[in-house]
Every structure is written in structure tokens, then in C-alpha cells.
Amino acid sequence: xxxxxVETKYSYFDLVxxxxxxxxxxxxxxxxxxxxxxxxxxxxxxxWALNHSFAQMIELPAHxxxxxxxxxxxxxxxxxxxxxxQLLQKEGVQIENDKVINFQEVFWHPKELDEG
DNA sequence: CCAATGACGACTT
DNA sequence: GAAGTCGCCATTG
Numbered sequence: 481x482x483x484x485x486v487e488t489k490y491s492y493f494d495l496v497x498x499x500x501x502x503x504x505x506x507x508x509x510x511x512x513x514x515x516x517x518x519x520x521x522x523x524x525x526x527x528w529a530l531n532h533s534f535a536q537m538i539e540l541p542a543h544x545x546x547x548x549x550x551x552x553x554x555x556x557x558x559x560x561x562x563x564x565x566q567l568l569q570k571e572g573v574q575i576e577n578d579k580v581i582n583f584q585e586v587f588w589h590p591k592e593l594d595e596g
Numbered sequence: 597c598c599a600a601t602g603a604c605g606a607c608t609t
Numbered sequence: 610g611a612a613g614t615c616g617c618c619a620t621t622g
Binding site: 515520521522523524525528 | 618619620
Binding site: 598599600601602604605606607608609 | 611612613614615616617618619620621622
């Protein structure tokens, strides 16, 4: 398959990338939050888009996107897998057992872009 | 075209 | 509140 087709056909790829780029340092967001903001109707699409961002080798702070529980479920797609947590810790996000400790405090929702 | 899969989430039991 | 079930939508075989 051609990756070009994907880029051309599905604009929400770029939307997901945009939102992910907007996540402040030291904060994290969730697939559901992004999916909700973009009205994708499916949080799976967010992870799917991020997964392809690797294949396209796009510079993206995908490590700031975790699932709704704050777990680093995407770490298996990193190289090495523990890099995801390491990057977050470097940014000030406390990680323990592959999940964000103070998830509620550092959680960031894209709606904050509209609020200011 | 049908079945299985996935970096998920909400609901029900 | 933990475990199980269904919904979600696009990709892949």
C-alpha cells in the first residue's frame, strides 16, 4: 500500500499530529480526549494515527499520549520500549510501573486550546 | 466481501 | 471496584 494514499484521504491524521504537537511539556493527554476533540468517534483511530506517525518518521511527542488510565500502553511501539517513560520523566512527568502517577494533575485536554 | 486486529473507552454485571 | 462485554472505525489478510 502507499502511505501517500493515507495522507491524502484522511485529514484527521494531520489533525491528530497537530493536537499532539500542542500538548505542553510536562503534561499528557489521552487517546479519548483527542478523539473527542476531533470528533473521530473512535479513540482507536488516534492510536492508529500515532502508530503510523512512526512509520512516517514524523517528529511527534507521541510519548505524551497515553490511555485514559494514564498507562503507557504505547511503549511497546517505541524503540526501546522504555524510552517513552524516560522521555516523560525527563519532562517532569512521574512514571511508575509504566504509568503516570499524578495523571489527573498532568492530564491535558485539547479543549484548553479553545479556552486559551 | 467476510473475519480478525488494534497505542481505546464506556457501560454492565 | 474489578472483570467481562460491546461499540467504535479503519486497516489488513
